Amino acid sequence: MSEYKRVDGRAYDEIRPVKAEVRVLKNADGSAIFELGNTKVIAAVYGPRELHSKHMASSYESLVRVRYHMVPFSTKDRKSQPFTRREIEISKVLKEALSASIRRELFPRSTIDIYIEVLNADGSTRVASLNAASLALADAGVFMYDLIAAVSVGKINGQLVVDLNEYEDQNSDSDIPIAFMPSLNKVVLLQMDGTMSLEEIRQALKMAKNAADKIYQVEKDCLKGSLESVLKVYGLL
Amino acid sequence: MDKKLYLPGDYVTTIEEFFAGLGLFEENGKIYSCTSGLPKIDLKERRIDIEPVKKPKSFVKKGDIVIAQVKDIGRNVVELTLLYNETEKVEANIAAFMLIKRSKEVALRSIKPTDIVRAYVLDSEGKIMLSMRGKGFGILYALCPFCMNPLYFNEKEFRTLKCLNCGFKVNTKVSSFYLNKYKG
Numbered sequence A: 001m002s003e004y005k006r007v008d009g010r011a012y013d014e015i016r017p018v019k020a021e022v023r024v025l026k027n028a029d030g031s032a033i034f035e036l037g038n039t040k041v042i043a044a045v046y047g048p049r050e051l052h053s054k055h056m057a058s059s060y061e062s063l064v065r066v067r068y069h070m071v072p073f074s075t076k077d078r079k080s081q082p083f084t085r086r087e088i089e090i091s092k093v094l095k096e097a098l099s100a101s102i103r104r105e106l107f108p109r110s111t112i113d114i115y116i117e118v119l120n121a122d123g124s125t126r127v128a129s130l131n132a133a134s135l136a137l138a139d140a141g142v143f144m145y146d147l148i149a150a151v152s153v154g155k156i157n158g159q160l161v162v163d164l165n166e167y168e169d170q171n172s173d174s175d176i177p178i179a180f181m182p183s184l185n186k187v188v189l190l191q192m193d194g195t196m197s198l199e200e201i202r203q204a205l206k207m208a209k210n211a212a213d214k215i216y217q218v219e220k221d222c223l224k225g226s227l228e229s230v231l232k233v234y235g236l237l
Numbered sequence B: 001m002d003k004k005l006y007l008p009g010d011y012v013t014t015i016e017e018f019f020a021g022l023g024l025f026e027e028n029g030k031i032y033s034c035t036s037g038l039p040k041i042d043l044k045e046r047r048i049d050i051e052p053v054k055k056p057k058s059f060v061k062k063g064d065i066v067i068a069q070v071k072d073i074g075r076n077v078v079e080l081t082l083l084y085n086e087t088e089k090v091e092a093n094i095a096a097f098m099l100i101k102r103s104k105e106v107a108l109r110s111i112k113p114t115d116i117v118r119a120y121v122l123d124s125e126g127k128i129m130l131s132m133r134g135k136g137f138g139i140l141y142a143l144c145p146f147c148m149n150p151l152y153f154n155e156k157e158f159r160t161l162k163c164l165n166c167g168f169k170v171n172t173k174v175s176s177f178y179l180n181k182y183k184g
Helices: A087-101 A125-138 A166-171 A198-233 B104-109
Strands: A016-023 A030-036 A039-050 A063-070 A110-121 A148-154 A160-161 A174-182 A186-190 B011-014 B024-027 B030-033 B039-043 B047-052 B065-073 B077-085 B090-099 B116-123 B128-129 B138-141 B150-154 B160-163 B170-171
Touching: A016 A125, A016 B077, A030 A125, A039 B011, A063 A087, A063 A125, A087 A110, A087 A125, A087 A186, A087 B077, A110 A125, A125 A148, A125 A174, A125 A198, A148 A198, A148 B047, A186 B065, B011 B047, B024 B047, B039 B077, B077 B116, B090 B160, B104 B170, B116 B160
Parallel strands: A063 A110, B090 B128
Antiparallel strands: A016 A030, A030 A039, A039 A110, A148 A160, A148 A174, A174 A186, B011 B030, B024 B030, B039 B047, B065 B077, B065 B116, B077 B090, B116 B128, B116 B138, B150 B160, B160 B170
């Protein structure tokens, strides 16, 4: 058994408190706010709508555009407003993960724009962003294969831990952000920073799956609560 | 199954029991929901649909009646932007096309950019194709190309729109729901 103790006193396989809320922005077609401990992310979805650079349009599926951005006050030191290389890279990987969960063939020649703003960064911002964007897409009524439940797993002092905060993120030997579509048992995002043995990766995936299932349940409860209140108003439930 | 609220990714049934309709998809012989909504079961056809609580924007399917604005006229095609899906009662903002058999010069005499039309969806696989054939379909609202005042429709003068300001007349396919009507 490892001697390592986590800075916030959590168990190795314990995630931070999760909070989710949908319909937080009036003007967006779908929106959600997702909190993972102190990490707080807001996502807004617009569309499917007409694509204005028409040469980019596909006749067979919709285009998904993702903008991941951290607001200047999201970190301890002020983050400059323009896009950094990191934000551009994360926008790309989030776009690929979200595209895999959307039924894009139902909306040809259109675009789905997803805007993600990190309001407070305390580690695992890309997985929190994926969870927020997935909820916002479901809130917009976009047809999707499944909700995405994402979580990060890392190795610190030889010990595998789930849901890394900022301190753990900076001091970890390696970390894996991973996103699942739990109902279909599919992985839509898997990245790795650092090194792990094959046995450690197997163990990390197992821990990530268990943690993702808990996040998935929170997402479903949040969506269900929001929709049931609407249906009850119209007497449909 | 009746009053249960389904969310994206929820297992609904198997392909042996029902055909997957709107808001559902098949995966390894199982049928899953791809939207949030209540189930609608047709036991006669053995078909199940999920009626979405919130319909996605710009969602059109074959046979839907839509309102669209003419953007451009090409050699044998009219490019439009959908504004509203009358059947699904949802706002739409997506490109659509309509084939015309006449040349551009002839077509421009009857339909022009900025005209608002009522049409139905012929095909939604790939490009969204519209048609104005049939009663009730055609131009809903048009402006005079010379003085930009609204054109008026007199039901006695079949297929003719007239500008009451400058007297301009155009012969075109007018919808029976045309907005500005006058008795003359």
